[in-house]
Amino acid sequence: MKLFIGYASTEGQTQKIARHLMDRLVGQGHSVELSALSEAGPIDLSRFDAAVLGASVHVGHYQSVLSGFAEAQADKLTAMPSLLLSVSLAAAGHDAEDWRGLETILSDFAQATGWTPAEVVQVAGAYEPSKYDVFRRFVMRRIIAAKDPETDLDWDKEYTDWDALNAQIDAWVAKITT
Incomplete structure (x- = not known):
């Protein structure tokens, strides 16, 4: 399977997560193209079987480069298996209000871009x-x-639970390849 992984990272944790994901998927025999969305330029998503986009939450929003990419590619992203890695410190905790806030951010993002990810994985980031x-x-x-x-x-301090992330990614790949 050929996958596109695009990410937006402010301090580097989302980039680290995207690279980890790329290494894991390549190790499983998949072909992966990894790109920082800020440097991606025009991308023909029809070359890929699935797409993973990752970005971090800052002040209640994802980076604008993710929103711009998702809006420009909404139709293609909707037509293929897609996954959004939402990276935040809120995902490290168990506070119900924080989790409701993450759902609101996702809802606002989908409404603004016209793309609702087929699946979302909330990933704890780093301080x-x-x-x-x-x-x-x-x-x-x-x-x-x-x-x-x-x-x-x-x-x-890194809060990312790598084992949980691996399990979620493996489950997603299994689901889209069957």
Whole structure:
């Protein structure tokens, strides 16, 4: 199977996740084209059997490059098996309000772009104060202090559950190849 994986990443965790996914799928014998959506240019999705798009949530939205790509490719994405990897720190927790917020973000995204992903995987991201500007570091420290009070706020911490992600991706691939 030939897959397109496109991603938008701000601090690099979504890129890391996309590369991990590419390595896993290639290791399973699939052909994969990986592209940062900011550098992708025009892509003919009809060359692929399925598409995976990944982006992180910041201030209640995905990166605009993902929205622009999804809007431009909505018809083709809808016509093929598709998966959205939604990366956020909210996905690391069990707070019902955070999860409702993620559903609202997805709904707004679908309405704005005209593309409703066939499947969505919520992936926990990372807290990376070493990569934040002063303002973002201040805001993120407050969020993490409230959500994960045991965390050392001066050090990066990855929340991505790689085993769970692998299982979800494997299940999706099995479903679309049968």
